[in-house]
Amino acid sequence: MVASAAWSAGDKTGNASDEDLLLKVGAKIRQLRKQRGLSLQALSSGSGVSIGVVSEIERGIGNPSFNTLTQLAHALDISVRRLFDIPEQHSPVVRKADRRALDARDGIEGDARLEILTPSLQGALEAVWVTAPPGYDTSATPFSHPGEGFGVVLSGRHEVWLDGTCHVLEAGDSISYQCMTPHWYRNPGPQPVEALWIVTPPTF
Incomplete structure (x- = not known):
């Protein structure tokens, strides 16, 4: 199951289109892979994601699920948030309406919604x-x-x-x-x- 996804606030508004987001995420994965001296095959083997899917994601033409991005992030030894621009909250209180969510923007059937309850991701x-x-x-x-x-x-x-x-x-x-x-x-x-x-x- 694949779904385009974006980090957003509780009102579900985003700062970039799905296409722009996928290009940025793909470029970030390619950059991190090369920084670590990993081939496409090595990242594929380490993440359990097929080499074809990894290649598509890096070129911004894939449509990855959150689970797929999580597997790639773990194989790169980073947190998933490194792939996105996620704002920090300065208050220790997170209001329900202000939860940051990994939002399946297209409403893909079967996807879970994950909302961060901690104000800082650090x-x-x-x-x-x-x-x-x-x-x-x-x-x-x-x-x-x-x-x-x-x-x-x-x-x-x-x-x-x-x-x-x-x-x-x-x-x-x-x-x-x-x-x-x-x-x-x-x-x-x-x-x-x-x-x-x-x-x-x-x-x-």
């Missing part, structure tokens, strides 16, 4: 509000990166897979794990899932 942890529709599934792009993760499901029924083992979370259930363990998420439905996720150090 701290030791990040808190993320996740809204995952029925059918949301990241099994095609398992995550594996340094750090620790904690999640609590607020509503719905969510599957958290850790190294192939499924943990089913109902509303009120929580889970903690080492993020180096390959992990992915799935909402089997029929209701949307709302959850709070905390990761340290920040991965977004």
